[in-house]
Amino acid sequence: MELGNISQPVYGPGPEVPGSSTPGLVGMVHGFLRLVQPNALPVGGVPVLCCLSFFISQLLLYELGFLVCMAIGLLFIILVPLVGCCFCCCRC
Numbered sequence: 582m583e584l585g586n587i588s589q590p591v592y593g594p595g596p597e598v599p600g601s602s603t604p605g606l607v608g609m610v611h612g613f614l615r616l617v618q619p620n621a622l623p624v625g626g627v628p629v630l631c632c633l634s635f636f637i638s639q640l641l642l643y644e645l646g647f648l649v650c651m652a653i654g655l656l657f658i659i660l661v662p663l664v665g666c667c668f669c670c671c672r673c
Contacts, residue, residue, distance in 0.1 A: 617646030
């Protein structure tokens with residue numbers, strides 16, 4: 582396995598759907614990832630101390646889709662057992 586030029590990588594045309602029995606599932610996953618993270622990674626060199634807050638805000642904006650998905654997941658993790666407990670304990 583040859584690494585090539587690490588400092589100047591050459592990228593291919595992008596991910597392709599593999600020739601498998603689940604192209605619909607692969608398409609759904611790629612569609613979800615494009616929906617959650619449509620922007621490119623903000624790379625502007627090494628952030629200096631004066632621009633650190635701007636760099637962090639750009640990075641949070643880049644990760645906003647994943648943060649929203651994580652918040653919804655945590656909400657379900659907390660609410661589903663709580664609602665189930667209420668239905669079990671408070672059967673009227």
